[in-house]
Structure formats: structure tokens, C-alpha cells
């Protein structure tokens with residue numbers, strides 16, 4: 534509960550509310566409680582091997598409770614497969630040891646305009662329903678004297694996407710990391726994504742997508758913003 538103090542107020546009876554709403558309201562409205570992913574203090578006390586083992590045990594139990602026959606050849610390997618996928622792939626960005634190591638280079642070309650990496654494939658998962666969020670991320674920065682390899686921008690997006698996420702937090706986490714890494718406030722992130730928890734359940738809307746943006750420094754200026762949008766949205 535360490536990072537959840539931003540919007541959650543604990544009532545005297547120990548029940549937490551969010552401006553009068555409860556946890557179900559928070560999930561269905563996709564509200565995030567803080568910019569940091571809420572993690573336990575001992576999040577990495579357990580080895581990855583032990584995590585996979587325990588997740589597979591629990592996932593087998595969920596399947597069993599749902600009435601699925603785990604002795605069937607098609608289902609037998611699913612708990613281990615899901616556990617491996619959670620720890621090594623789709624939630625690997627929870628562990629700082631998997632953070633991409635980024636080398637900075639001097640801006641030898643003296644390039645002083647914005648650099649935009651657009652249409653970065655984005656695959657994440659909603660932390661309220663554990664269902665996919667998928668779409669595009671666009672990131673941009675203006676060099677303060679240092680530049681990074683283009684593929685590293687994709688890797689930073691992927692790292693933060695490989696967590697249970699809320700799109701607003703994902704956007705801000707990428708923006709903050711780029712500002713820190715590139716030592717400049719002149720950073721922008723735009724994410725346009727679809728949420729399966731909106732399309733496949735709940736409101737069951739198949740046509741909407743969600744757009745979020747992070748603008749730092751010069752990207753708050755109207756001219757820079759519209760220049761950025763031109764690059765991203767012109768075909």
C-alpha cells in the first residue's frame with residue numbers, strides 16, 4: 534500500500550475509498566493511484582524460478598476451480614506456460630534488473646531539432662483486469678547534447694509496458710525516464726491504445742481508443758506541439 538496514498542484515503546474503519554468510490558469503481562474506470570507502479574518492499578525477495586513455480590501452482594488451481602480438466606493434453610502445460618510468460622515476458626518490466634541499459638552518445642551532428650520515433654508497437658496489460666492494452670506509442674525529444682540509439686527508445690517503451698499498467702501511468706513513466714536519461718525536460722510521449730477490458734467485456738466498445746500524452750519543457754509550446762503532431766499524424 535506504500536505508493537497508494539496519492540488519491541486513496543483510508544477511512545477510520547480501515548476501508549479505503551477514492552473520493553467516495555470503491556475498488557470496483559476504480560477498476561472499471563481505470564483510475565491509477567500513483568505514478569510509481571505500486572510494489573511491495575520485498576517484491577524481489579523471491580527468485581524468478583520460485584515465482585514461476587508458485588504462479589503455475591495457483592494458476593492450475595484457478596483452472597481447476599473453473600472446472601477445466603488439467604489432465605487433458607491441451608491444458609496440462611498451461612499453468613507453467615502462463616507462469617513463464619508472466620515472469621519472463623509480459624510482466625518482466627516489474628523487475629529493475631530487466632531495465633534496458635542505455636548508452637548515451639555525443640550529439641556530434643549538432644542536430645538541434647526534435648527527433649520523433651513514431652508508431653512504436655505497444656503491448657501492455659491493464660492492471661485492473663489483466664487484459665491486453667495494445668496500440669502505438671510515439672516518443673520525441675530535443676537533444677541537450679546527448680543522443681541515444683533509436684532502438685533504445687523502443688526498449689524503454691517496452692520495459693514500462695511489460696507491467697500491469699494504467700495507460701496514464703505508463704505514459705508518465707516513459708516520459709519521466711526519458712527526461713532523466715537524456716538529461717532534458719524536452720521530451721514528449723503520446724500513446725494511442727485499445728483496451729481489451731473495454732472491448733471484450735464491460736461496455737464492450739470495439740471502436741474507441743484511448744490517447745494519453747506527456748509533454749515536457751519545450752513540447753508545452755504550441756508550435757512544438759503542432760509540429761510534433763504533424764510528424765505523427767501526417768501519412
Ligand SMILES: [Zn+2]
Pocket residue numbers: 560563659660661662663664728730731
Ligand atoms: Zn481494465
